């Protein structure tokens with residue numbers, strides 16, 4: 626028969642085992658977070674009907690920017706882990722004829738014309754490649770470890786080494802999708818399931834979680850005038 630002392634010992638040993646298990650789980654999480662630098666673990670094709678919608682407030686962005694709603698969960702996930710500010714998404718006409726996004730900023734056959742691309746600068750923007758861009762560089766490497774080899778679901782990643790893109794300019798991300806004509810919604814979009822990813826969240830700067838009091842950023846999208854080679858796809 627167990628004495629109170631034995632029960633206390635058994636309880637202590639259970640607590641120790643639990644602590645060991647928790648430590649092991651933490652170690653596993655850290656390993657998974659480190660492994661996540663290689664991009665999303667898995668992807669799927671989203672066949673749900675597309676729609677051009679305003680970017681939610683949880684994703685810092687220039688007023689009026691819109692995207693295909695099927696990439697919103699991925700953008701929300703990215704915004705929680707990287708200090709992003711979206712300067713342009715969908716570029717084109719809405720069903721009512723109104724034009725949204727930056728006009729004349731993107732190359733022919735750009736994924737911006739389908740609402741499946743975003744241009745990104747740091748939440749704390751600066752016009753030169755400084756420490757504020759570290760999080761964006763980290764995101765670019767996460768999405769494309771080797772130049773011109775974007776990891777699924779990304780179709781094209783424009784950053785260092787791509788004309789009109791890079792640290793101090795902007796990062797372009799677009800999602801793989803079914804062929805679609807200009808200003809048309811794609812039949813499917815490749816996305817990553819947001820619950821399985823494990824990059825650690827970044828600390829939110831600023832008192833209200835929205836960054837600097839008056840961040841200075843380029844307005845009306847980032848100018849993407851090509852000054853040399855034209856991006857091969859989807860700028």
Ligand SMILES: [Zn+2]
Nearest residue numbers: 743744797860
């Ligand atoms: Zn772009």
